[in-house]
Amino acid sequence: MSKPVHVVGGGLAGSEAAWQLAERGHAVVLHEMRPVRGTAAHRTDKLGELVCSNTFKSTETSNAHGLLKAEMRTLGSLILACADEARVPGGSALTVDREIFSQGVHDRIHAHPRITVTREEMGEIPEIGIVATGPLTSDVLAERIRARLGVESLAFYDAIAPVVSFESVDQGTAFRASRWGKETMEGAGEEGAYLNCPFTRDEYEAFIDALTTADQFTAHEFDSVPYFEGCMPVEEMARRGRESLRFGPMKPIGLRDPRTDTKPWAVAQLRMEDRAGRMWNLVGFQTRLRIPEQARVFRMIPGLADAEFLRYGSIHRNSYVNAPAALTPHLALRDAPTTLFAGQITGVEGYTESSATGQLAGINLSRMLRGEEPVVPPPTTMMGALYRYLREADPKHFQPMNANFGLLDDLEGVPAKVLKDKTRKRELFAERGLSSMTAWRDLHAVSAVSAA
Numbered sequence: 364m365s366k367p368v369h370v371v372g373g374g375l376a377g378s379e380a381a382w383q384l385a386e387r388g389h390a391v392v393l394h395e396m397r398p399v400r401g402t403a404a405h406r407t408d409k410l411g412e413l414v415c416s417n418t419f420k421s422t423e424t425s426n427a428h429g430l431l432k433a434e435m436r437t438l439g440s441l442i443l444a445c446a447d448e449a450r451v452p453g454g455s456a457l458t459v460d461r462e463i464f465s466q467g468v469h470d471r472i473h474a475h476p477r478i479t480v481t482r483e484e485m486g487e488i489p490e491i492g493i494v495a496t497g498p499l500t501s502d503v504l505a506e507r508i509r510a511r512l513g514v515e516s517l518a519f520y521d522a523i524a525p526v527v528s529f530e531s532v533d534q535g536t537a538f539r540a541s542r543w544g545k546e547t548m549e550g551a552g553e554e555g556a557y558l559n560c561p562f563t564r565d566e567y568e569a570f571i572d573a574l575t576t577a578d579q580f581t582a583h584e585f586d587s588v589p590y591f592e593g594c595m596p597v598e599e600m601a602r603r604g605r606e607s608l609r610f611g612p613m614k615p616i617g618l619r620d621p622r623t624d625t626k627p628w629a630v631a632q633l634r635m636e637d638r639a640g641r642m643w644n645l646v647g648f649q650t651r652l653r654i655p656e657q658a659r660v661f662r663m664i665p666g667l668a669d670a671e672f673l674r675y676g677s678i679h680r681n682s683y684v685n686a687p688a689a690l691t692p693h694l695a696l697r698d699a700p701t702t703l704f705a706g707q708i709t710g711v712e713g714y715t716e717s718s719a720t721g722q723l724a725g726i727n728l729s730r731m732l733r734g735e736e737p738v739v740p741p742p743t744t745m746m747g748a749l750y751r752y753l754r755e756a757d758p759k760h761f762q763p764m765n766a767n768f769g770l771l772d773d774l775e776g777v778p779a780k781v782l783k784d785k786t787r788k789r790e791l792f793a794e795r796g797l798s799s800m801t802a803w804r805d806l807h808a809v810s811a812v813s814a815a
């Protein structure tokens with residue numbers, strides 16, 4: 364424990380990771396490049412700066428973000444302790460005064476006797492340490508990561524399409540098939556790999572009208588995206604011509620609706636996002652529409668009138684590693700298990716998710732430095748389910764993910780009638796998640812750290 368451990372990036376994940384390590388007895392050097400070098404979104408030199416909204420989302424455990432936070436609290440979290448202290452009225456959401464929050468993180472980290480903060484842009488990946496440089500990782504380090512992991516392993520933009528839950532898709536309208544019956548997929552069998560939502564001509568025309576007039580985000584400097592093939596927003600493609608989608612991602616060729624035995628005018632295809640088939644991705648529907656507009660417009664797709672959105676679409680600047688292709692289950696380099704990644708750069712999305720991976724990275728690096736194996740909570744917990752996604756998602760279509768109930772293992776032994784009650788189902792997910800988290804923590808003797 365004599366050599367210091369290096370944490371690169373003093374954002375949410377890096378600050379949490381540094382705290383976890385220091386509280387577990389390790390000397391830590393935290394490298395933060397601000398203010399020597401800024402990013403396009405950060406405005407201050409404070410550690411743990413929130414770059415955009417001031418909320419960590421719901422505190423209710425019947426909400427996926429609330430459950431993740433409750434799990435984090437069983438392990439002790441610097442970020443959540445500082446958020447609690449900076450809380451402002453926001454209903455059931457953990458909404459904070461951003462200045463009080465980051466000042467709290469900043470002061471606690473600086474005051475910790477085992478943490479040294481250095482202000483420098485790191486261009487190297489530490490052999491014993493944690494890379495937590497976030498979605499706006501500086502170019503020099505991003506290039507270094509790319510060189511180490513391989514070109515295909517680090518993306519610079521997300522082009523995220525919405526994901527809906529399987530159970531919310533109307534199976535009386537959507538049909539399972541692959542184009543020409545050819546695009547098979549492991550496990551899809553005779554059924555075909557896609558769920559197809561068929562449009563009539565009138566439905567298609569109404570959809571295009573709504574899509575092309577819906578309200579969208581305007582690009583900021585930090586996330587202005589040079590649109591390229593495969594990343595073009597669906598609304599932009601529709602604006603280039605009313606038929607573009609019908610000849611692009613919504614083309615009906617090779618598909619027949621088995622119920623009407625006709626070729627649909629157009630189709631929206633959903634592709635399985637997880638192996639259990641709970642989450643389905645709207646293929647080609649990466650979008651910059653505002654969230655309420657996504658819900659309104661995409662629910663016009665036949666079969667999606669009652670769609671539950673587990674993740675909304677987005678397109679923005681985001682450096683992230685293709686974790687299922689390049690990292691170990693505990694998010695380390697495959698050839699260097701004590702070089703871990705944490706935060707948004709691992710392919711999670713959001714303040715809470717980023718902090719959670721910082722927490723577990725700190726715990727695991729500490730374990731390895733003590734000669735113990737790294738451990739990951741089970742997929743009955745929200746944290747473990749996120750890690751499973753990062754481990755098992757299809758590397759060819761890997762897109763960042765936020766906490767959501769579709770990631771969790773199904774509830775076993777619960778009558779179908781009970782599961783139909785969405786509120787009760789979420790309560791059961793939460794009860795199981797929290798008890799699994801405590802059992803996992805106790806099994807591996809992971810102590811909870813103090814954030815005082």
Ligand SMILES: Cc1cc2nc3c(=O)[nH]c(=O)nc-3n(C[C@H](O)[C@H](O)[C@H](O)COP(=O)(O)OP(=O)(O)OC[C@H]3O[C@@H](n4cnc5c(N)ncnc54)[C@H](O)[C@@H]3O)c2cc1C
Binds near residue numbers: 373485498713
């Ligand atoms: C513009 C934008 C807006 C976002 N808005 C939200 C939102 O409203 N809500 C939400 O939940 N999520 C949001 N996110 C997503 C994400 O949750 C946040 O970016 C979150 O801050 C990620 O935490 P992190 O610790 O991984 O990265 P960060 O908090 O960004 O921390 C990374 C740190 O690493 C430093 N750094 C980078 N490169 C180097 C280097 N080479 N050497 C040393 N230091 C370096 C950076 O200066 C930064 O301080 C947003 C992302 C972006 C880009």
